[in-house]
Amino acid sequence: MSRHSGAREATRLDRRLEALNDARELAGGVLPDETLDGVLGVLERASSRRSLSADHTVVGFFGATGSGKSSLFNAVSGAEIATAAARRPTTSEPLAGVWGAAGSEPLLDWLDVRKRHHAAPVDGFADEDTGLILLDLPDFDSTREANREVVRRMVGLVDVLVWVLDPQKYADAAVHKDFLAPLASHGAVTMVVLNQVDRLPEHDVRPVLESLHGILARDGLSRVHVMAASALTGTGIQDVRAAIRRAAVQRKAQAQRLAADVTKAAELLGEASGEGEAAGIKAASRSRLADELATAANVPVVVRAVADSYRLEATRRTGWPVTRWLSRFRPDPLRRLNLRSNAPAELNRTSLPAAGAPERARADAAVRHFADAAGAGAPGPWRAAIRGAAREGRERLPDALDQAIAGADLAANRRSWWWQVFNVVQWAALLTVLGGLGWLGVLAGLGYLQLPVPEVPRVEGWPVPTLMIAFGVVLGVVLAILGRFIAGAAARSRARKARRRLHAAVAKVAGELVVEPVDAEVRRLEAFNAALKAAK
Structure with missing residues (x-):
């Protein structure tokens, strides 16, 4: 064997040994220790033999x-x-x-x-x-x-x-x-x-x-x-x-023997692992996981509370002043859920009901389905590793999701520009009513005291004070009704925004505790298969 040929053989053997070691390290915790120890023995023997007389x-x-x-x-x-x-x-x-x-x-x-x-x-x-x-x-x-x-x-x-x-x-x-x-x-x-x-x-x-x-x-x-x-x-x-x-x-025998050992060790790793690649994480699976976890974490309840809270606050701010005070006896849904606090998310907790058996089962099923979809096609030991990675963060999910919801920007303390406009007009309407009532009251008092009653201005035959009362009442009622329609539309819009923010917060938690660990295992399998192929 020529010197150049021997150098090429040695370089190729170096690459194969390095690839075999990479495959062994990547398979740690997935494949049986007995198999991995056997591969380590091959690597150690190869290192020792190559350090001795060539x-x-x-x-x-x-x-x-x-x-x-x-x-x-x-x-x-x-x-x-x-x-x-x-x-x-x-x-x-x-x-x-x-x-x-x-x-x-x-x-x-x-x-x-x-x-x-x-x-x-x-x-x-x-x-x-x-x-x-x-x-x-x-x-x-x-x-x-x-x-x-x-x-x-x-x-x-x-x-x-x-x-x-x-x-x-x-x-x-x-x-x-x-x-x-x-x-x-x-x-x-x-x-x-x-x-x-x-x-x-x-x-x-x-x-x-x-x-x-x-x-x-x-x-x-x-x-x-x-x-x-x-x-x-x-x-x-x-x-x-x-x-x-x-x-x-x-002088080929040493390299051929070590190369054969590497081939055998790679075959044993391949037999212990099995063949196949994981399907990986798809956007649809990721979205479904976030949706299921959002439902299990009571995000729909929070979204409804956002809409109801906005409508209630809009009524308090834009309703007819004569009756709007009644709305103050209704509790704020967001305040009941402790979602109006400005405390940092890590210090704040919601008052959402604790996850019961159905919610936990739903979350577990969502995590399991996500892991199974990502691991589809992977060999048995690696599917188990992918499922294990998904389960590791499962115990931390409830608390992490609660913190995510507590820290989401729900615009709970944000006022709408039209509230001030409606409020000013409502009070103007009320003052108009009170002005008309006061005017008529003065006229009635003068008549009662048998004093001269001045002529009341009229418009199209209608007394101005009466028109003031009618106009103020009608304007106040119309504004209240119109305010309800506007508040309903704005509440739905704010609920949609809140849903998007809450889903983004839930997706982030899911990504950190479930998606990223699963993706790491999928990538590990890809790297293992590539290293194993290079070792063979």
Whole structure:
């Protein structure tokens, strides 16, 4: 592999690792901790491996008891590094054969391999610039749990995995189900050696290899390199050695192994998450949420109170002075709701009835429907996260909505310009009536006292004092009736404005406590899917 090609591979791996870490962090609290811990383990192993020798390729020999793994290890190494089965039942701990470049010690320390053998040069393993570490590992079917744990750990650490199978147990479900199938994404760094082919009649070797190929294909490893060998006769040893040497010389194995780990981890994250994108927040859903919360928070009651309060105040200001005082015995609807206070919203509270079971149920249903609409299409865990985000602010909604209503500008203390005009004219009409009554009273008093009564001016035959009384009364009544019509129209207008302001206040609360948390989860899912795609 050229230096430029290696740099490109490293840069791509950097991006994938960063994307995988982003996906893991974004999935925190949504996906199971077990899955996230597994991904974190992959990231930590990748970081550790990349910080160690890049000049060494670590090749692990894995096999079951009796597969001849140690004998094959010796044959490939060209030396009796491992103790064969004739003198020891199984390999009990990892054993390393080291060739080439210096700097293997920290890497072997990280692998926790204490037994190390710096081997003599052998066919292709002698390049000083190309480091190679072969590991003879315990049997994966060992009766000792410690040995099996070593194998499981090394499966996750070595750069190249060499699975040594024998003709009798090559189809063993344990190795395929527990090891090979889960590593289907690692085909590029996996080799399979059918050892002890000397025990097979020559005409059976090809059928057995074809059978093994078929089993590996079902495991998802159809492209894996399969070789036949015999440690006893030397058959195929050069092929195995050449394949390992190519992996070491090309120096791709480490990056390919880590890339395969990232792919596997991304797949596990994808399986835990599921596929899909959330529908997101639509304007209609947001509007419906605000409408439902407004109703649950008694906004219609407040709107009616605004209209009734305006009509009552208009009557007090523009009604016929003779009867308008009666309106003062009627309570102001807004004052009863404590919505005429000028106190800051955070200090003020309305006197609206507390939300009962129906109102709470309506608010809960509105929040739930909003979350379900926003989360439609999202995978199960993320739908749950979206619902959870919507529910988090639910307990704070009643108090927040009450404060929003208390702080809304309802124009409760704002007077209309026409009140003053009507009030002046009403009083002028009343004074006209009183003037006419006073004039007639004076005339009546003079007549009663038998004093000369002056001639009363007339208009079209009607006495002016009488016309004054009639005109004043009619004007006052007409103004009162007209004032009611104008007040009704103005009250409806003010109620509409109040409704808009109250809905805006409710929508703001809904946005802070429900919409924004839900939107954050929707955006988190989008970022997670993008990061997961980049990691794959």
